[in-house]
Amino acid sequence: TPTVPALPDTAALQQLDAAHYLHPFTDHAALAQQGARVMVRGDGIYLWDSEGRKVLDAMSGLWCVNVGYGRRSITEAVARQMDTLPFYNSFFNTTTIPAVQLAAKLAQLAPPGFHHVFYTGSGSEANDTNVRMVRRYWDLQGQPERTVIISRRNAYHGSTMAGASLGGMTGMHVQGGLPIPGIVHIEQPHYLEHGAGMTAEEFGVHAASWLEERIRELGPDKVAAFIGEPVQGAGGVIIPPSTYWPEIGRICDKYDVLLIADEVITGFGRLGRWFASELYGIRPDLITFAKGVTSGYIPLGGVLVGDRVANVLRRGGDFNHGFTYSGHPVACAAALENIRILEEEGLVERVANDTGPYLKARFATLATHPLVGTADSAGFMAGLNLVKRKAATVHYQVRFDPVLRVGMLCRAHMFDNGIIMRAVGDRMIIAPPLVMTRAQIDEMVDRIRYCLDLTQ
Numbered sequence: 001t002p003t004v005p006a007l008p009d010t011a012a013l014q015q016l017d018a019a020h021y022l023h024p025f026t027d028h029a030a031l032a033q034q035g036a037r038v039m040v041r042g043d044g045i046y047l048w049d050s051e052g053r054k055v056l057d058a059m060s061g062l063w064c065v066n067v068g069y070g071r072r073s074i075t076e077a078v079a080r081q082m083d084t085l086p087f088y089n090s091f092f093n094t095t096t097i098p099a100v101q102l103a104a105k106l107a108q109l110a111p112p113g114f115h116h117v118f119y120t121g122s123g124s125e126a127n128d129t130n131v132r133m134v135r136r137y138w139d140l141q142g143q144p145e146r147t148v149i150i151s152r153r154n155a156y157h158g159s160t161m162a163g164a165s166l167g168g169m170t171g172m173h174v175q176g177g178l179p180i181p182g183i184v185h186i187e188q189p190h191y192l193e194h195g196a197g198m199t200a201e202e203f204g205v206h207a208a209s210w211l212e213e214r215i216r217e218l219g220p221d222k223v224a225a226f227i228g229e230p231v232q233g234a235g236g237v238i239i240p241p242s243t244y245w246p247e248i249g250r251i252c253d254k255y256d257v258l259l260i261a262d263e264v265i266t267g268f269g270r271l272g273r274w275f276a277s278e279l280y281g282i283r284p285d286l287i288t289f290a291k292g293v294t295s296g297y298i299p300l301g302g303v304l305v306g307d308r309v310a311n312v313l314r315r316g317g318d319f320n321h322g323f324t325y326s327g328h329p330v331a332c333a334a335a336l337e338n339i340r341i342l343e344e345e346g347l348v349e350r351v352a353n354d355t356g357p358y359l360k361a362r363f364a365t366l367a368t369h370p371l372v373g374t375a376d377s378a379g380f381m382a383g384l385n386l387v388k389r390k391a392a393t394v395h396y397q398v399r400f401d402p403v404l405r406v407g408m409l410c411r412a413h414m415f416d417n418g419i420i421m422r423a424v425g426d427r428m429i430i431a432p433p434l435v436m437t438r439a440q441i442d443e444m445v446d447r448i449r450y451c452l453d454l455t456q
C-alpha cells in the first residue's frame with residue numbers, strides 16, 4: 001500500500017495558489033475568498049485533500065480516471081519507459097516502440113474500418129487536428145471549397161482556438177472573438193429544452209433535420225464535416241434520443257459530409273463500449289480521443305482516422321501538422337498499461353452488463369426527490385436537472401432563475417459532504433470511475449440525495 005504523505009500546510013499552499021496560479025475556467029475573485037481545496041492523494045474512486053478529508057470522486061477527475069486512482073502498474077510502466085527512453089520524436093522517419101504498439105492496439109479496439117491513429121497531447125489538439133485534416137482531405141479530393149464544419153450549440157470540443165470554436169459554448173465564444181471562420185453551429189438534441197409535444201424518438205429525427213437544413217443553406221459543396229459528442233458531456237450530459245444518430249448518419253451520407261465523433265469522454269468504456277459510436281449506430285470517419293486512453297495519468301490524445309480519410313492522406317504527400325508530444329513514448333506506455341487493465345478487469349463489459357444498468361436504476365430513483373425533474377444516465381454518465389417545483393411535463397417550464405445559483409449551491413453542499421459532482425446550470429452531472437462497485441454506487445446515490453436535501 002502506498003505511504004500516506006504527511007498533511008501539508010493548507011493555508012500556506014492556498015496563499016501561494018492565490019498568488020501565482022491562474023486556474024482554468026475560474027473566477028479568481030471568488031476563488032480567493034474561499035481558497036482552493038488542495039487535493040493530495042487518490043485511491044480507487046476516492047480522493048483525500050490536504051486536511052485529510054476523504055471525498056468520493058463521482059466525476060473521475062475531469063471525466064478521465066476510468067481505471068481509478070492509485071494504479072501502481074501504470075506508475076511502473078511509466079517509470080520503465082522513462083528509464084529506457086523518456087522522449088523521442090523527430091517528426092522525420094522515426095518511431096518508438098510504445099507509439100507503434102499503441103497504434104496497433106487502438107486499431108484493434110476501434111470500430112471496423114479504422115486502422116490509423118494521429119497522436120496529439122490533448123483532446124483540444126486532436127480537434128484542431130480534425131479541422132486541418134478534413135480540409136486537407138477535401139483539398140486532396142479536388143474539392144478545396146469544402147471547408148465548413150458544422151457543430152452544435154452547447155458542445156464542448158476543447159479550449160484551443162479551433163477547439164473552442166467547434167465547441168458551442170457562448171461563454172467561450174464571447175471571449176477572444178470566436179468562432180474562427182468556417183465553423184457554424186446548429187441546435188443541440190436536448191429533449192427537455194426543445195422536445196415539447198413530441199415523443200423522444202420523433203424529437204431525435206426532428207433535431208437531426210436541423211443538420212440537413214443547415215447543409216442546404218450553406219450549400220452541400222461547401223460543407224466538409226459535422227462533429228458531435230455521442231453524448232454531450234460538459235454541456236450537461238445531454239443524452240440524445242435513439243433516433244438521432246442514425247438520422248445524422250443518413251444525412252451525412254446523403255450530402256457526402258464527413259462525420260467526426262468526439263469520443264474524448266465517451267471512449268474507453270464510459271458507455272460500456274470501447275467507443276460509444278458502436279452503441280449509438282454512429283459510423284464516423286474520424287474519432288477524437290483523449291482522457292480515458294491513459295485514464296488521465298499522463299496527457300495523451302489523438303484522432304482515430306478511418307480508412308476513407310487515411311487512404312487519401314497517405315497518398316497525399318506531406319500533411320504539415322504535428323506536435324512535439326505527438327506519440328510521446330511515456331504517454332503511450334501509460335495508455336498501453338491502462339488498456340491492459342481495462343481488458344484484464346473486464347471493466348468495459350462490467351459497465352455494459354452490470355454496474356451501468358445498476359447505476360441507471362439507482363440514479364433514476366433520484367427523480368422522486370422534490371428538487372429533481374428528471375434523472376437519467378447512459379453507461380457511466382448521468383445527469384439530473386434541478387427544478388423549482390415538480391410539473392406534469394418533464395420539459396423545461398419550472399427552471400430556477402437564475403439557474404446557475406442553485407446548481408452552484410448544490411455543488412457546494414456536495415463538495416462539503418464528501419462527494420464531487422459537477423454543476424452545469426441547473427443540471428447536476430456525474431461520470432464516475434469505471435471501477436465503481438454496486439456498493440459504491442449505493443453510497444454515491446445516498447450522498448447525492450442527502451446533499452439535495454440540504455439544497456432545498
Ligand code: PLP
Pocket residue numbers: 062121122123124125127156157158159229233234262263264265290291301
Ligand atoms: N472534446 C470533449 C468531448 C471534451 O470533453 C474535452 C474536454 O473535456 C475535449 C474535447 C478537450 O480535451 P482536452 O481538455 O484534453 O484538451
